[in-house]
Structure formats: structure tokens, C-alpha cells
Amino acid sequence: MADSASRILAFAEHALSSPFPLRVRAWDGSEAGPSGAPALVVRRRRALRRLLYRPGELGLARAWVAGDLDVDGDLYTALDLLSGLFWDRDEPETPPTALRSLRRTASALRDPATYRLAREALALAGPGLPPVAPQEEVRRRAGIAHTKRRDKEAIAHHYDVGNDFYGLVLGPSLVYSCAVWPELPQGAGTLEEAQRAKLDLVCRKLGLREGQRLLDVGCGWGSMVLHAVEHYGVRATGVTLSVEQAALARKRVADAGLTDRIEIRVQDYRDVRDGPYDAISSIGMAEHVGSERYLEYAQDLYALLAPGGRLLNHQIGRRPLRAEEEYRIDEFIDRYVFPDGELAPIGVTVSRLEEAGFEVRDVEALREHYARTLRAWVANLEANWKQAVAATSPGRARVWRLYMAASAVSFERNRIGVNQVLAVRTPADGRSGLPPTRRSWLS
Structure with missing residues (x-):
């Protein structure tokens, strides 16, 4: 796992279909990515489990709030570079259900490169159930809003x-x-x-x-x-x-x-x-x-x-x-x-x-x-x-x-x-x- 950063970078670029604009620094001290850019610091493997179980903005947010992710360098520059990849991307009109997510994942895994990277990501993330959301998170509310x-x-x-x-x-x-x-x-x-x-x-x-x-x-x-x-x-x-x-x-x-x-x-x-x-x-x-x-x-x-x-x-x-x-x-x-x-x-x-x-x-x-x-x-x-x-x-x-x-x-x-x-x-x-x-x- 000495090259964890390069593996994380490869998986991110494949998932996003785009070059990842930040350097990646992993928990094992390895680094990969463009020199001179702010570094996305992956402090714990748990950050990957959060993203695997909840890809996209919410998984990133949970990892950030829990301290599993950090940024080394100018935070504004990092957010500006990331916004086009995450916050400005088109999202599904409805939240993914478990069945819809499984179907989408199964379809994607038919591609050999995706299958290989997915296996590597799972190995990097380590075993375990989905991490508990940070206590600062508000659960989805039921009922009528704005009562x-x-x-x-x-x-x-x-x-x-x-x-x-x-x-x-x-x-x-x-x-x-x-x-x-x-x-x-x-x-x-x-x-x-x-x-x-x-x-x-x-x-x-x-x-x-x-x-x-x-x-x-x-x-x-x-x-x-x-x-x-x-x-x-x-x-x-x-x-x-x-x-x-x-x-x-x-x-x-x-x-x-x-x-x-x-x-x-x-x-x-x-x-x-x-x-x-x-x-x-x-x-x-x-x-x-x-x-x-x-x-x-x-x-x-x-x-x-x-x-x-x-x-x-x-x-x-x-x-x-x-x-x-x-x-x-x-x-x-x-x-x-x-x-x-x-x-x-x-x-x-x-x-x-x-x-x-x-x-x-x-x-x-x-x-x-x-x-x-x-x-x-x-x-x-x-x-x-x-x-x-x-x-x-x-x-x-x-x-x-x-x-x-x-x-x-x-x-x-x-x-x-x-x-x-x-x-x-x-x-x-x-x-x-x-x-x-x-x-x-x-x-």
C-alpha cells in the first residue's frame, strides 16, 4: 500500500472522467498528482469507505467533518478547483435508492478497468461497515417542511x-x-x-x-x-x-x-x-x-x-x-x-x-x-x-x-x-x- 496516493488518484480520475486537479497525500505518506497544487490529505482509510458507500458531495462532506479529509495549501484554491468536479456537476434528479445504486454499480463493473479499480479501492478502504455519520449531521426529516x-x-x-x-x-x-x-x-x-x-x-x-x-x-x-x-x-x-x-x-x-x-x-x-x-x-x-x-x-x-x-x-x-x-x-x-x-x-x-x-x-x-x-x-x-x-x-x-x-x-x-x-x-x-x-x- 506504499503507493496509496497514486491508486486513489487513479480511481478518482476514472470515476470523474477528468484529471484530478489536486495532489493527493495518503495516510501512508505517499503523494501523487500535479506539483504545486494544494494537496487533498486523506488522513484515514475510513475516508474512502465514506466515499464508496456514499459517492459524491455527502460522502466528501462526512469525511471532511470527521477529520478524515483535509486540505494542505490554500483552501479557496482547492475548493475552486474541485467545484467544477463535484458541486457544479449534474446530479441525479432524485436521490439514489439502494436498488438504483446497485444496478448502476453492476452496470459500471462490467467494464474491466472499472472492475479492477473498484477492487483496488475496496482493498485500500479496508474492511468494515459504512462509517457512522458525524454527530453534527442532521438526518433527513420526514413530514412537511417549514411548519x-x-x-x-x-x-x-x-x-x-x-x-x-x-x-x-x-x-x-x-x-x-x-x-x-x-x-x-x-x-x-x-x-x-x-x-x-x-x-x-x-x-x-x-x-x-x-x-x-x-x-x-x-x-x-x-x-x-x-x-x-x-x-x-x-x-x-x-x-x-x-x-x-x-x-x-x-x-x-x-x-x-x-x-x-x-x-x-x-x-x-x-x-x-x-x-x-x-x-x-x-x-x-x-x-x-x-x-x-x-x-x-x-x-x-x-x-x-x-x-x-x-x-x-x-x-x-x-x-x-x-x-x-x-x-x-x-x-x-x-x-x-x-x-x-x-x-x-x-x-x-x-x-x-x-x-x-x-x-x-x-x-x-x-x-x-x-x-x-x-x-x-x-x-x-x-x-x-x-x-x-x-x-x-x-x-x-x-x-x-x-x-x-x-x-x-x-x-x-x-x-x-x-x-x-x-x-x-x-x-x-x-x-x-x-x-x-x-x-x-x-x-
Whole structure:
């Protein structure tokens, strides 16, 4: 087995029908592949068993989360090189059943070269049953998606992993959404400054004024409501499904001496009944709503606004599909990061808001800004790795590193985007109250 790396490389290239772009370094110290490229480090034979029992993205994810796989070299370069082989490949429209997988495998093994490589891969992987999935994985859920109970469970999986962990990753601002940077892709500005700039941009787009009521849907750790109250004099309510987020948000509000002007609730947005509000911010929350519920989401927010009230919807979007394509949930994201999360194209989002009665007045794309934000979060995580692992688990820290780095690459390569949509509940007389140009929120 002294040449394990070359055997792994041969099997990968045969399975992918393409040259493998990374070097491979195996558990026995052997290496193979293009010199100068980042190395895919196969730390244990178990990684191969994971891939043999579950080929594709989920097998890779499980091996990564368990620490069976790693990357030596620039992670962004490695992910960019791999994305065309795994994440951008066409996948079956339906998940493979055991019978379908057996039939496909039997058909492939009729080819002598495939049969030989398969035998070698099995020998390399070693004996044993399918490895148990890492504890950080969420099993497939049964029943109807986006019920209140299931949404609360999904939010808890993602956000209730420890406020200390998020503090290390996000920095003092505790803002878990795209920042707005003065220069791109690099240049002046810190993460804290860029997050303050984003919060202020949202406040200006909403036209916040002293004495108004603001509802922040998916308020996180309270950063938006704190900024709006401190700098614009509004009264604010923030709602979240995360118990841990709410606890820290309330502490931050108390520390700022603003408990008489800010209320933080553990509450589903569908249960908010104390409108009307003058403005609603929804920043990085709508990705959790789901396509089947999106019109309901838009209608609920519309009903909570006073005539002339504004909504700022800040949301990640995917590219539209071709006519013959079917939307596929990303298995790694669904199992490890955002259970039941769904991305929609910006055109669909705008259409649903308009169907609910909103007048959409402005759309701003911030794709490159999110790529830089994610790189800043990854840098924070890597700089505080030991503390992050202690605050959660090694597997959870590895999930977040892979998820954020891969997302940065996706934004940089225009596979996904992020947009701020400003919409208004225009009164019957047609007077929206919006300024004639964007100048009021650009300065």
C-alpha cells in the first residue's frame, strides 16, 4: 500500500472522467498528482469507505467533518478547483435508492478497468461497515417542511451552537450577514466598519426617523435594532427563533441601557400580531422561509406595515435554472448547515413581494461584498481555531470553515448572489413617500 496516493488518484480520475486537479497525500505518506497544487490529505482509510458507500458531495462532506479529509495549501484554491468536479456537476434528479445504486454499480463493473479499480479501492478502504455519520449531521426529516415546529428545530441546529463560537467568527459586531465594504475585493476598511456601514445603509433605505416603530425579523444577536435605536431614535422589536441568540441580544440591550426602547422576543414571524410598524428589516432571514411559504411570508410582513411603511429584504439568491433543470437542495448545506434552507432567484423574490401587494422600489446587488465578508469570517475562525473548537466541537468548526470558504468561492464565481430589495406598502393615493432618487441613502 506504499503507493496509496497514486491508486486513489487513479480511481478518482476514472470515476470523474477528468484529471484530478489536486495532489493527493495518503495516510501512508505517499503523494501523487500535479506539483504545486494544494494537496487533498486523506488522513484515514475510513475516508474512502465514506466515499464508496456514499459517492459524491455527502460522502466528501462526512469525511471532511470527521477529520478524515483535509486540505494542505490554500483552501479557496482547492475548493475552486474541485467545484467544477463535484458541486457544479449534474446530479441525479432524485436521490439514489439502494436498488438504483446497485444496478448502476453492476452496470459500471462490467467494464474491466472499472472492475479492477473498484477492487483496488475496496482493498485500500479496508474492511468494515459504512462509517457512522458525524454527530453534527442532521438526518433527513420526514413530514412537511417549514411548519413552525420544524423551522424552530432547523434554526436551533444552525444558531444554537454557542454564542461564544459566533463571537469568535463574527467579531464584536455580531452581525451574521453580508457587510458593505468601501473597496473590493480588498482595500480599506475593517469588518467592524463594514458591518456598521451595512446596518446604517439599511436604516437609511428604510428612512428611519425618531419615534417610528421598527420590526427586525430574524434579529439575531440584536445588532440591527441596537444600531437603529442608538442612531435613529426609533423604538424596535426584534424576533428570532433562537433561544441563545435572544438571551445574548437581551443582555446587549440591557448593557446599552435600552430596555425601554427595544424588545427581543423568541417568536415566529407568523405569530407577530402587534402591528402596524413603520418599517421592517429582514436581513439574512428569508433564506429559511422556503419557496412554498414565501408568498405567505411576504403577505404577513405587508400586513404588519402601516400604509407608506417600508420593507428592506436582504437575501441570498441563486441563479435561475434552465427550462430542463430541476432545483436540487445542496446535501452538505442541508445536512450540516441550513436544514430546509432554500435559495430563490432575485426575480422570484421580487415577484412574490409584488404579489403580496408591495411596490418594489430598489434592488441592490452586493455579491462581491459577501465574498469579502466570508473571507473575513474564515480568517477569524482560523485565527481563533483552538477556542472555536473548545466552544463547539472539532466537527462543527470544520463544518463552518468549509461552508464559509466554499460560499466565498461561490459568490466570487457568480454562482450565487445577495440582494437588498427595498419595497413599500404604497397607500391607496399612490404616494409612496420615497425620495425621488437614491441620493438620500447613498450619502
